[in-house]
Structure formats: C-alpha cells, structure tokens
Amino acid sequence: MTFDVAKALRERHGENFQLHTDLLNPQLARVLKTLGFDRFYVRGEGCYLYDDRGDRYLDLLSGFGVYALGRSHPAVKAALHQAIDLDLPNMVQLDCALLPGLLAERLVARAHPGIRRVFFCNSGAETIEAAIKFARAATGRARIVFCDHAFHGLTNGALSLNGGKEFRKGFDPYLLPATTEVPFGDIDALARELRKGDVAAFVAEPIQGKGVNVAPDGYWPAVQELCRRHKTLFVADEVQVGMGRTGKFFAHEHWGVEPDIITMSKALSGGFVPVGAVLTRDEIFERVYSSIDRAMVHSTTFGRNQLAMVAALATLQAFDDEDIVERARHTGELFEKGLAPLVEKYEMLHQVRGKGLIIGVVFGKPTSRALRVRWSAIEAVRNALFSQMVVVPLFHRHRILTQVAADNLNVIKLLPPLIAGEEEVDYFVGALDDVLADAHRGSGLLLEFGTTMARSALRRGVPTASATP
Numbered sequence: 220m221t222f223d224v225a226k227a228l229r230e231r232h233g234e235n236f237q238l239h240t241d242l243l244n245p246q247l248a249r250v251l252k253t254l255g256f257d258r259f260y261v262r263g264e265g266c267y268l269y270d271d272r273g274d275r276y277l278d279l280l281s282g283f284g285v286y287a288l289g290r291s292h293p294a295v296k297a298a299l300h301q302a303i304d305l306d307l308p309n310m311v312q313l314d315c316a317l318l319p320g321l322l323a324e325r326l327v328a329r330a331h332p333g334i335r336r337v338f339f340c341n342s343g344a345e346t347i348e349a350a351i352k353f354a355r356a357a358t359g360r361a362r363i364v365f366c367d368h369a370f371h372g373l374t375n376g377a378l379s380l381n382g383g384k385e386f387r388k389g390f391d392p393y394l395l396p397a398t399t400e401v402p403f404g405d406i407d408a409l410a411r412e413l414r415k416g417d418v419a420a421f422v423a424e425p426i427q428g429k430g431v432n433v434a435p436d437g438y439w440p441a442v443q444e445l446c447r448r449h450k451t452l453f454v455a456d457e458v459q460v461g462m463g464r465t466g467k468f469f470a471h472e473h474w475g476v477e478p479d480i481i482t483m484s485k486a487l488s489g490g491f492v493p494v495g496a497v498l499t500r501d502e503i504f505e506r507v508y509s510s511i512d513r514a515m516v517h518s519t520t521f522g523r524n525q526l527a528m529v530a531a532l533a534t535l536q537a538f539d540d541e542d543i544v545e546r547a548r549h550t551g552e553l554f555e556k557g558l559a560p561l562v563e564k565y566e567m568l569h570q571v572r573g574k575g576l577i578i579g580v581v582f583g584k585p586t587s588r589a590l591r592v593r594w595s596a597i598e599a600v601r602n603a604l605f606s607q608m609v610v611v612p613l614f615h616r617h618r619i620l621t622q623v624a625a626d627n628l629n630v631i632k633l634l635p636p637l638i639a640g641e642e643e644v645d646y647f648v649g650a651l652d653d654v655l656a657d658a659h660r661g662s663g664l665l666l667e668f669g670t671t672m673a674r675s676a677l678r679r680g681v682p683t684a685s686a687t688p
C-alpha cells in the first residue's frame with residue numbers, strides 16, 4: 220500500500236505538538252505553546268496560511284524568507300510534477316547532468332561579470348561552509364573576519380562566524396582563533412584586521428538579518444577597496460537578502476560592489492526543495508579544483524539534485540514572468556509610506572529600517588513620563604519584552620505572523636513574500652496601529668499578553684519567537 224499523505228494528516232490530526240514534545244525538540248513546542256502560537260496549519264497559498272479551524276493568517280515571516288513567490292506557487296509546482304513524472308536520472312553522480320548547467324547559466328547571467336562559476340549544495344549554512352573552504356584554498360590564508368550580530372547559519376564553520384552569543388554558548392571551541400569579529404559597518408576595525416595580511420575572507424550580509432541592520436553609506440565600496448588592497452576575498456552572504464528581497468536581485472547591487480563570492484539559498488527553489496548556491500570568480504575554482512585529483516574535493520551528495528534544480532529554474536522563470544524584484548521594491552516603498560505616520564504617532568516606535576521587503580520595526584524608550592514608567596516595568600521583566608508583546612497580539616488578534624528580530628532586541632522583523640501588495644501592507648499597518656494604540660493607552664495589551672503567556676513562564680524568562688533565523 221502506498222503512503223497516503225492526506226490520510227495520515229487526517230488520522231493523526233491534532234497530534235503534532237504532542238509528537239514534537241515526545242520525539243523532536245520539546246523546547247520549541249513549549250515556546251510556541253506558551254506564546255499561543257500552537258496551530259495545526261493545513262494549507263499555505265500565496266501570502267497566507269490556513270489552520271484547521273478555517274482561520275487565515277498573513278505570513279510576514281515567509282518561512283524565514285524562502286517563500287519569495289508565496290506558498291504553493293503554481294508554476295513551480297507544475298515544473299516539479301513534470302520533473303517527477305519524467306523519471307529523470309537524478310544524482311547519477313558520475314555524470315554532468317544538464318539541469319545544473321542550465322541553472323548555473325541563469326545565475327551567472329544575473330551576477331556581476333566577474334562571477335563565472337557555481338557550486339550547488341543544500342542549505343544556507345552549507346554555502347558558508349563552502350565559502351570558508353574556497354577562500355582558504357584560494358588565498359592560502361586561514362583567518363576569516365565576520366561582523367558582530369552576523370548570522371550565517373549554525374553548522375560548525377558558520378557558527379564560528381556567528382555574531383550572536385546566544386547561538387554560540389555551549390558549543391565551543393569553534394574554529395577560533397582563526398576567526399575575528401569586527402563591528403558591522405565599522406570600516407576602520409576591518410582595516411585594522413586586513414592590514415595584518417593573513418585574512419582569507421571577510422564574510423558579511425549586505426543587510427544583517429538579526430536586527431535588520433543597514434551599514435552606513437559608503438561602507439560597502441570601502442569594504443571592497445580594502446579587501447582588494449589586502450588580497451582578502453569579499454564574501455557577500457545573500458542567503459536571506461538575495462533573490463529580490465531588497466528590491467534588487469542581489470542586495471549588494473545597491474552599492475555597486477562586486478563580491479568575490481556570493482552565497483544564495485532560501486528563496487532560490489521557491490520553498491519546495493532545499494538548495495544552496497555559491498557563486499564565485501573563475502580563479503577561486505581554479506585554486507580549489509586545481510587538478511584532476513581534486514575534482515571532488517568539495518562536494519555533497521544531494522548538491523545538484525534535479526528537483527532542486529527544476530524548482531530553482533522554475534522560480535527564476537516566475538521571477539521574470541511576474542516582475543518580482545520590481546514588485547518587492549514597490550511594495551517596500553508602500554510599507555515605508557504606510558508605517559511612517561505610525562512613527563510620528565507612537566513614542567515607542569522609533570524607526571522603520573531595512574530595504575525593500577526586509578523591514579525592521581524598531582521600538583525604544585518613550586519620551587513622556589507615564590509611558591516611560593510602563594515601558595520600564597515591562598522591560599524589567601525581560602529585556603526586549605515589548606516587541607514580543609506586540610508580536611503576540613498581532614498573531615492572536617489580527618492573525619499576522621511576525622517575529623522578534625533577535626534575542627534581546629526590541630525590533631520586529633518583517634520578511635513578507637515578495638508577491639505581497641497593497642492589501643497586505645494596509646492590513647499590517649492597520650493591525651500595528653491597533654496594537655500600538657493599545658500599548659499607549661496601557662489598556663488591554665499587557666493583560667492580553669499575560670493571559671496568553673503562562674505566569675510561570677514569565678517568571679522563568681519569557682521565550683521569544685526569535686529563536687531562529
């Protein structure tokens with residue numbers, strides 16, 4: 220008998236949290252239950268998720284950025300159905316299949332002219348692992364420089380470049396001391412490190428996901444100049460901000476720079492099949508795959524798997540057909556315009572930052588005395604609790620899925636699908652207005668949050684919905 224997905228989902232309906240508690244990560248189940256985020260989602264389409272009660276949720280998380288095209292995109296689905304029905308000779312391994320070649324061709328065509336080679340893998344972290352190895356092989360140097368607040372994944376190499384203490388704790392020793400952290404946006408700090416002449420690569424996100432941090436004007440061209448002067452490779456981690464999210468296909472294009480290595484993952488395969496791609500200059504591959512003996516010196520079993528290739532090719536096609544990058548830029552402007560009046564209206568809302576459709580809604584201490592007292596009372600319970608108190612009613616009252624941008628940071632991060640439009644912007648702005656009005660009145664928000672969260676959890680330390688990328 221064949222496995223019947225629909226039947227399994229029907230027969231075991233409602234057991235999801237118990238199974239996770241018993242067999243997977245019980246702490247994740249606990250966080251979600253405490254926040255009241257425990258749902259049984261049954262369908263995802265476009266910008267929306269649907270649960271078993273028939274409720275619809277606006278998904279402004281888009282699977283941490285994978286659903287650029289929205290969920291269940293029909294063209295990507297159709298291509299995948301077709302690929303499965305064709306019984307493709309997948310992963311022959313001792314073969315050079317056509318589809319990875321076609322995808323590489325399309326990716327190289329979208330990158331700057333120096334990019335000539337592509338390596339495929341399965342996740343964002345794997346692209347970083349590859350970038351570290353490639354940079355070391357290409358330069359003959361060991362040290363990698365990264366930024367504070369950086370997030371490049373959680374495998375051992377990527378973790379060594381992670382700027383968040385909360386992720387590192389308990390997993391040392393890392394590749395340190397062969398890695399060095401510098402403040403994001405601080406060109407002098409980077410110069411001091413590169414001057415030592417032993418740095419293989421500077422790895423950085425063009426816009427940081429953790430906190431939605433944007434570097435000062437002039438930073439990226441200066442980074443490129445420094446890296447070239449000191450023969451350090453410049454690696455742009457475009458895993459989250461690539462693929463149109465910022466209103467350009469690659470985020471680094473905003474500053475006219477040409478990184479030596481570009482990493483991509485998340486949105487590349489439309490959210491259907493894990494995939495990662497590392498785009499590099501020719502010279503880098505020449506040093507890594509330097510002889511016939513080294514033809515497989517860096518590879519991974521599922522790397523060029525045909526379903527990932529098909530999903531990515533179909534995704535890129537849909538990007539062109541639907542003018543996704545330009546839509547992201549336009550909708551980003553709508554968010555900016557829609558949220559600006561709220562910054563004027565609410566003392567606690569300090570800033571809206573980001574680019575295109577990676578948006579940080581930044582909260583901070585209010586100016587008036589009464590509000591300051593309330594703010595301090597909330598923050599005394601736990602650092603950055605205020606932003607969590609906004610995320611929870613956005614979900615419960617308005618059925619909008621958002622996240623706190625990072626541990627201990629009063630920033631809510633929005634990563635809408637790039638197909639979002641005016642309707643979604645208006646809905647979110649209205650919902651945020653409602654929740655913040657409540658916070659300013661000091662009426663129901665704390666109460667609503669308190670009843671949603673178990674009192675004991677509050678005492679132990681409130682979990683945040685940011686625990687992940």
Ligand SMILES: Cc1ncc(COP(=O)(O)O)c(C=O)c1O
Pocket residue numbers: 283342343344345347370371372373424428456457458459460484485688
């Ligand atoms: C910029 C960046 N790089 C790398 C990663 C790691 O990707 P993955 O979770 O697929 O390993 C992430 C994940 O969020 C990311 O945002």
